[in-house]
Amino acid sequence: MSAISECVLCGCDATGKAKVEGVVVDVCDRCSRFGQPIKNIEYKIRKRKISSSLDESVLAKDFHANVRHAREKKGLTQEELAKKLSEKHSVIKRLEEGWKPPMNLILKIEKFFGINLREDVVDMTVESELDSKKLTIGDVVDIK
């Protein structure tokens, strides 16, 4: 192979790369219009959802105290709160004793009281809608 690559379309000295029918090839200036010049390809990283499993590091250590405070502030008994959340009284009772409730219940309580029971966690949904990142000739990656 010579140091200078040849344009696959016409055989003259290639000046860049282009994607022709899905394949990255060397092309010259004139031929690059037949393909999709690599440097103009833009791509976006799709929104990626990191599965948000709730573990103790996420749930605030004193979440149960927070629930109790929020409940008492509203002047609700455990039973009344249970009713409002469509949960069993025992669920609320256990929760205030420090039992780790399932995620849906946590969300329900947070919504009901307008409080946050979790530690400050970086938003679980990574909105990495990066600005269209332009590729340079050097970044010859296979984009599918």
Ligand SMILES: [Zn+2]
């Ligand atoms: Zn050419």
